[in-house]
């Protein structure tokens with residue numbers, strides 16, 4: 001039997017980026033969560049994945065959503081990450097928000113966005129794994145340092161070298 005405390009610590013050794021995933025709930029209200037479980041899957045067809053905790057307040061909204069948008073955060077967006085990592089009914093207050101495919105809220109402050117339609121849902125234990133087909137995307141003009149998450153803390157790289165074009 002794996003000790004859950006050790007498992008959590010070991011999982012934390014794997015450094016990730018940080019995203020905010022948004023959608024609309026059944027009443028058409030915007031919802032969003034901070035998520036480090038995002039990963040890229042396939043170029044052809046264009047697929048990405050992330051997982052939502054079954055215990056999350058917004059679980060039902062994401063489990064039922066036909067579309068969602070993944071926003072990839074930059075190093076200076078810890079505040080935004082913290083805001084969407086707390087259960088709150090007004091996460092979107094005072095934020096400039098656009099409308100994406102399927103009416104999904106898009107955060108103006110974030111420059112890398114994958115707009116997705118939900119392609120597959122898989123059981124992932126205490127999480128639900130959502131695979132999205134990318135239907136539209138936004139890329140930043142400049143190479144910005146990413147926000148990272150490692151061992152339960154935010155981290156940033158010293159420099160971003162080389163831009164793939």
Ligand SMILES: Cc1cc2nc3c(=O)[nH]c(=O)nc-3n(C[C@H](O)[C@H](O)[C@H](O)COP(=O)(O)O)c2cc1C
Pocket residue numbers: 018032033034035036037038050051052053056057058059081084085086087088149
């Ligand atoms: C860096 C970071 C990464 C996170 N990654 C995930 C994740 O991948 N999936 C998830 O369900 N919760 C994740 N969380 C926790 C949620 O953001 C948090 O539980 C949030 O309150 C969920 O929103 P809700 O309560 O409105 O549903 C993460 C939190 C942080 C700070």
